[in-house]
Amino acid sequence: MDLLNTLVDKGLRRELPTREEALAVLATSDDELLDVVAAAGKVRRRWFGRRVKLNYLVNLKSGLCPEDCSYCSQRLGSKAEILKYTWLKPDEASKAAAAGVAGGAKRVCLVASGRGPTDRDVDRVSKTIEAIKEQNEDVEVCACLGLLSDGQAERLRAAGADAYNHNLNTSEATYGGITTTHTYADRVETVQQAQAAGMSACSGLIAGMGESDADLVDVVFSLRGLDPDSVPVNFLIPFEGTPLAKEWNLTPQRALRILAMVRFVCPDVEVRLAGGREVHLRSMQPLALHLANSIFLGDYLTSEGQEGKADLAMIEDAGFEVEGAGTTTLPQHRADALAEAGGSACGGHGGGGCGPCGDGGAESAAATGTAAPAPAEVPAPAGEVRTDLVAVRRRGAGTDLPPNA
Numbered sequence: 471m472d473l474l475n476t477l478v479d480k481g482l483r484r485e486l487p488t489r490e491e492a493l494a495v496l497a498t499s500d501d502e503l504l505d506v507v508a509a510a511g512k513v514r515r516r517w518f519g520r521r522v523k524l525n526y527l528v529n530l531k532s533g534l535c536p537e538d539c540s541y542c543s544q545r546l547g548s549k550a551e552i553l554k555y556t557w558l559k560p561d562e563a564s565k566a567a568a569a570g571v572a573g574g575a576k577r578v579c580l581v582a583s584g585r586g587p588t589d590r591d592v593d594r595v596s597k598t599i600e601a602i603k604e605q606n607e608d609v610e611v612c613a614c615l616g617l618l619s620d621g622q623a624e625r626l627r628a629a630g631a632d633a634y635n636h637n638l639n640t641s642e643a644t645y646g647g648i649t650t651t652h653t654y655a656d657r658v659e660t661v662q663q664a665q666a667a668g669m670s671a672c673s674g675l676i677a678g679m680g681e682s683d684a685d686l687v688d689v690v691f692s693l694r695g696l697d698p699d700s701v702p703v704n705f706l707i708p709f710e711g712t713p714l715a716k717e718w719n720l721t722p723q724r725a726l727r728i729l730a731m732v733r734f735v736c737p738d739v740e741v742r743l744a745g746g747r748e749v750h751l752r753s754m755q756p757l758a759l760h761l762a763n764s765i766f767l768g769d770y771l772t773s774e775g776q777e778g779k780a781d782l783a784m785i786e787d788a789g790f791e792v793e794g795a796g797t798t799t800l801p802q803h804r805a806d807a808l809a810e811a812g813g814s815a816c817g818g819h820g821g822g823g824c825g826p827c828g829d830g831g832a833e834s835a836a837a838t839g840t841a842a843p844a845p846a847e848v849p850a851p852a853g854e855v856r857t858d859l860v861a862v863r864r865r866g867a868g869t870d871l872p873p874n875a
């Protein structure tokens with residue numbers, strides 16, 4: 471297919487596809503799916519080989535959020551029966567992080583619900599970062615604490631945070647239909663603050679919220695413009711008790727096409743297969759490893775993933791390898807650019823946030839004056855309703871049960 475040959479050539483040269491080309495990837499048929507995966511896989515292997523970076527989420531503070539992000543089980547008014555707890559102590563968080571590192575994680579993502587941290591919260595998280603780094607000198611730490619105020623990014627960087635996650639989640643035009651308590655512009659600003667402080671930026675999206683193909687392309691092009699080092703691709707986990715509980719819009723094939731489109735638009739960026747992979751890709755998960763070079767190990771913030779051992783077996787069976795702690799995730803040109811900006815050149819970046827799991831951050835209609843997400847020009851096929859695959863997390867951080875890692 472001419473389209474795919476063109477996209478591979480551009481991906482190998484780190485050249486941006488056109489919007490039309492990105493839309494055309496999303497419009498390919500199921501008969502063309504393996505060709506699309508093979509083409510995007512060439513780009514993935516050019517920049518990341520067969521390596522898979524593992525990231526591990528620690529939910530420092532769960533539920534009770536005053537924000538109203540429609541997709542989030544921790545939102546204001548959520549009826550989802552998730553774990554609710556306030557800040558983990560540094561030693562508790564460090565213990566949870568150690569389980570992920572022992573399971574092979576190279577990065578720990580420290581996430582807290584809420585609009586954004588107070589200065590006291592930044593102190594707490596700084597102590598937690600220090601506790602984690604004392605035990606695991608080489609581990610990368612990403613903080614995801616919501617919207618940052620002046621000076622907070624610098625303080626987190628000084629405390630040892632390597633990266634900061636804040637997802638854009640969806641297109642600017644659809645933000646108002648998803649969240650009313652903060653704006654798309656707020657989110658962009660926080661990503662830029664993190665970058666200015668020398669942290670590696672991680673910012674991604676959530677697919678499956680009723681958005682159109684054009685919205686997906688918009689948010690991915692916006693992300694490319696922001697130039698984060700990692701882009702988590704979440705697939706909505708439609709939690710019962712949230713406004714988007716009935717949004718089962720994704721098929722495994724569509725999820726793969728979305729990942730391929732992200733890879734073509736962001737060829738040399740860490741593309742992370744994030745929340746919702748088990749729910750929406752199901753038995754097709756191994757194919758996604760040809761597109762993404764990074765995944766979360768084990769559980770998500772408020773939902774359970776497949777067993778950590780199953781993640782490792784899947785990677786091995788699919789012919790990929792877990793990226794070692796001594797390996798630089800990013801291609802050299804990106805690692806060098808990050809080091810010049812004042813960040814650690816240790817490699818990959820980002821992930822999580824109140825949004826790395828199909829249940830994280832969003833934006834405001836009040837600011838954008840926009841309506842609910844527009845329907846796709848060509849409606850995507852309805853996905854299968856698999857509420858049986860949505861399991862509220864009952865183990866790990868905030869419980870007495872061992873974590874899944």
Ligand code: SF4
Binds near residue numbers: 544616
């Ligand atoms: S995504 Fe973050 S800010 Fe939004 S409701 Fe959930 S925890 Fe709160």
